[in-house]
Amino acid sequence: MTDDTAHERRALAGRLADAGVLTTPTLRGAVESVPRELFLKPGVFLPADGGWQPVPWATADEATRTQIAYREESLTTQLDGHLTADKVDGLVKGSPTSSSTTPVTVVSMIEELGLEDGHAVLEIGTGTGYSAALMCHRLGEDNVTTIEVDPCVAARADAALETAGFSTWTVTGDGLLGNPRRAPYDRVIATCAVRRIPYAWVRQTKPGGIILTTVGGTWNYGTGLAKVTVNEDGTAEGRIIGRSSFMQARSQAPELVSGDLSARVAYADSERATKVAPSLLTEWMPAFVAQLAAPRAQFTRARDTDGTALMYVFDPERESFAHFIAQGDVWKSVRQGGPVPLWDNIEQALMAWQEAGSPDISAVQLRVTDNSHTYWIEGHPALRWQHDLA
Numbered sequence: 001m002t003d004d005t006a007h008e009r010r011a012l013a014g015r016l017a018d019a020g021v022l023t024t025p026t027l028r029g030a031v032e033s034v035p036r037e038l039f040l041k042p043g044v045f046l047p048a049d050g051g052w053q054p055v056p057w058a059t060a061d062e063a064t065r066t067q068i069a070y071r072e073e074s075l076t077t078q079l080d081g082h083l084t085a086d087k088v089d090g091l092v093k094g095s096p097t098s099s100s101t102t103p104v105t106v107v108s109m110i111e112e113l114g115l116e117d118g119h120a121v122l123e124i125g126t127g128t129g130y131s132a133a134l135m136c137h138r139l140g141e142d143n144v145t146t147i148e149v150d151p152c153v154a155a156r157a158d159a160a161l162e163t164a165g166f167s168t169w170t171v172t173g174d175g176l177l178g179n180p181r182r183a184p185y186d187r188v189i190a191t192c193a194v195r196r197i198p199y200a201w202v203r204q205t206k207p208g209g210i211i212l213t214t215v216g217g218t219w220n221y222g223t224g225l226a227k228v229t230v231n232e233d234g235t236a237e238g239r240i241i242g243r244s245s246f247m248q249a250r251s252q253a254p255e256l257v258s259g260d261l262s263a264r265v266a267y268a269d270s271e272r273a274t275k276v277a278p279s280l281l282t283e284w285m286p287a288f289v290a291q292l293a294a295p296r297a298q299f300t301r302a303r304d305t306d307g308t309a310l311m312y313v314f315d316p317e318r319e320s321f322a323h324f325i326a327q328g329d330v331w332k333s334v335r336q337g338g339p340v341p342l343w344d345n346i347e348q349a350l351m352a353w354q355e356a357g358s359p360d361i362s363a364v365q366l367r368v369t370d371n372s373h374t375y376w377i378e379g380h381p382a383l384r385w386q387h388d389l390a
């Protein structure tokens with residue numbers, strides 16, 4: 001199966017260049033050369049009716065394959081850690097566990113790396129291999145190492161990379177450990193989200209080298225793209241350069257609270273009016289701030305059998321919760337239970353953030369050491385969070 005998609009690749013590169021995302025001529029050459037459709041075998045799942053419609057690549061016609069591959073969308077290629085589009089007949093339910101990230105995100109992240117000839121890159125989250133292929137085209141196959149935790153996904157990506165002409169270093173394993181065998185790297189890029197930047201990545205990056213990854217809590221939003229530079233002293237420093245959302249690195253993904261929540265919130269230690277609207281937690285930057293203030297917390301929304309909206313923050317490891325009570329459409333009060341006063345901590349941070357003029361996520365700076373992550377917003381001592389490992 002060789003689709004002739006040269007025209008679509010050039011058009012994609014043109015759109016990305018017009019949008020100001022693709023600026024480096026050598027990377028433009030990569031976008032124009034690497035056929036994304038090669039990396040979508042054995043097929044994709046398209047969202048449909050609250051589930052997923054499989055489109056197996058072997059039976060889809062060329063026009064369909066081309067039309068899907070050059071959509072500027074992330075394309076889900078695996079559900080629930082095992083299901084691929086060639087294994088199911090009709091609409092299925094499931095959670096995406098591997099995908100081809102939308103080209104605009106992939107390309108803007110690679111541009112952000114400021115690649116130079118001879119740079120050695122480590123990618124965490126090979127997925128389909130498309131982003132690795134773009135970097136191979138730019139740097140040469142020997143300068144790219146890519147790690148994928150799922151052996152089947154890694155094998156498919158490796159095969160696709162070979163077909164595209166790149167015999168690169170595709171490693172199967174937990175990317176949170178990096179890949180010491182080929183270290184040190186000039187650039188480390190993760191296309192999965194992490195709750196904290198593993199110190200192994202800092203260790204494996206040359207001084208002056210860059211680590212680019214999505215960081216944040218366990219929510220699927222309220223996460224940011226961290227860009228840090230490694231210092232001679234083994235620390236790394238930088239900032240959050242914008243919003244970013246990726247699937248969580250598997251080994252860091254927590255078991256999410258679900259099911260009947262009533263038992264979890266049965267015993268409250270306090271109840272009071274809220275000073276800040278808890279509905280703020282549905283917005284991106286407040287959600288980011290909340291997760292800095294309560295790094296292990298999960299945010300859950302549900303509906304009661306009578307349709308009443310329910311909203312909670314849980315820290316299951318610390319047996320702590322905040323349960324918000326609505327009057328009509330307005331969230332009025334909060335019941336809190338357990339040793340960690342989750343909403344007190346989050347509310348205090350949100351109030352300080354509002355008093356600071358509600359700065360954007362790009363105001364957040366970050367320093368990583370071997371035992372801590374410190375996030376802060378300059379000039380606002382109340383907006384500083386240190387997360388210690390020990």
Ligand SMILES: C[S@@+](CC[C@H](N)C(=O)[O-])C[C@H]1O[C@@H](n2cnc3c(N)ncnc32)[C@H](O)[C@@H]1O
Binds near residue numbers: 131250252
């Ligand atoms: C969004 S996809 C990657 C997209 C890919 N770069 C592309 O362009 O096709 C995220 C991938 O990260 C992988 N992943 C999750 N946790 C990982 C970990 N701890 N180490 C390595 N890969 C991981 C998932 O299995 C998934 O394939």
